Amino acid sequence: MKKQVFNPYLPSWEYVPDGEPHVFEERVYVYGSHDRFNGFAYCLNDYVCYSAPVDDLSDWRYEGVIYEKTNDPLNADGSMCLYAPDVVRGPDGKYYLYYVLDKVPIVSVAVSDTPAGKYSFYGYVRDIDGTRLGERTNDQPQFDPAVLAEGDKVYLYTGFCGPGDKSRKGAMATVLAPDMLTMIEEPVIIVPGNCYGSGTGFKGHEFFEAPSIRKHGDTYYFVYSSRQMHELCYATSMCPTKDFTYRGAIVSNCDENITYRKPAGMHTYVPGNNHGGMVEVLGQWYIFYHRHTNGTNFSRQGCAEPVRIKEDGSIEQVEMTSCGLNGGPLIGKGEYFAYIACNLFSKSMKNDHLLHHAGWIDGKYPRITQDGRDGDEEMGYIANMQDSTIAGFKYFECKGITRISLKTRGYGNGYFEVKISWDGETLGKIPVGYSNVWVVNSADIMIPDGVQALFYEFKGEGGISLSSFTLE
Secondary structure (H helix, E strand, O other), rough: OOOOOOOOOOOOOOOOOOOOEEEEEEEEEEEEOOOOOOOOOOOEEEEEEEEEEEOOOOEEEEEEEEEEHOOOOOHOOOOOOOOOOOEOOOOOEEEEEEEOOOOOOOEEEEEEOOOOOOOEEEEEOEEOOOOOOOOOOOOOOOOOOOOEEOEEEEEEEEEOOOOOOOOOOOOEEEEEOOOOOEOOOOEEEEEEOOOOOOOOOOOOEEEEEEEEEEEOOOOEEEEEEOOOEEEEEEEEEOEOOOEEEEEEEEEOOOOOOOOOOOOOOOOOOOOHHHEEEEEOOOEEEEEEEEOOOOOOOOOOOEEEEEOOOOOOOOOOOOOOOOHHOOOOOEOOOEEEHHHHHEEEEOEEEEEHHHHHHHHOOOOOOOEOOOOOOOOOOOOOOOEEEEEOOEEEEEEEEEOOOEEEOOOEEEEEEEEEEEEOOOOOOEEEEEEOOOOOEEEEEEEEEOOOOOEEEEEEEEEEEEEEEEEEEEOO
């Protein structure tokens, strides 16, 4: 059986959201913030990095801690968090890490000779007089930096526009000198914020946060989190600092607008904030994004999906899958851990974002979680599957599957219905019961040959945790 890669693509005990992928020196490096399992806020840990060879996206290597929060002179006591970063190779061949601390309005920069660091503090983005961007009169606070270097110019993209905040106008582009710090062109608004979408093509999908920038051919792709929060949208232009046009959504971390085998407005995962970027690897483009776990906003995990840029420059929204970077469906044989579920929802869930999230956090809905503490290499699983909870996995190349086993535990009693669509025909039932330890139950179930999704719907009383399933 070939080595495979799943979503999330990093170990199930790792929480690296806001992923910005880049190809440097024949490897894909992912830079992101670093959440803490059971943390009380976003981005509590130091920056880490993972990388994989461009010809094997299943082989992710932990590069270690690349930058500590206390490395910034403004944060010697570690009281501030490192928010979402980006990395760019400068004209001098060095690698520059751009980030914002959580309680200041300025952009910090660190530098390294190699993509995986370690990075050393370098300075703050400033004007030619030395005043830091974000602290001048009439400056908008800086947030979520993204960076693109072209020739002797460096383009910096920043911004955050909260609901109802008219003081924040939108996503900003600022041009820096080759020293990677000094502004040579003042910030300009390129995508309108939440309060400024009327009369533009961005209405309903205005900029919220999470700028990301890429170039494909002669077209600039600006990826961002919209006012919907759960979706990553994109806008394109032939110029890096003006004339951006809204083009659509690339991915939603609750699959809103996906109409394949479900209604467009139906959420098949809990919606939350989203942040990520695109990367081209050996001619194939991917979108990196994150999902929420553990019944909280603060334990997010990175996922990725292949995307196609059409001849007209457009990108069709992709669905969340379990097989993301795998290059195709997973093999329909063997054991798979339940934490790779791309769909996890209950028929009783409300699609209203606030109600949905509240029900998830108060324990009413199922969640992907793990045992142990932050940093413990404990395999993830699905907890709290109650009556009508559905866990979906996409996709498998099925051939000759005649038996399925489930590994479960919990204070519940009932059975799992096995289907190939969330509302489809029940192909078989697997009984489960009360147990404080993981136990395996099986049933003879024939899955049709071909590329299939698999859905497991619990019917019964109490709550059941699902560790894994085995296809035979």
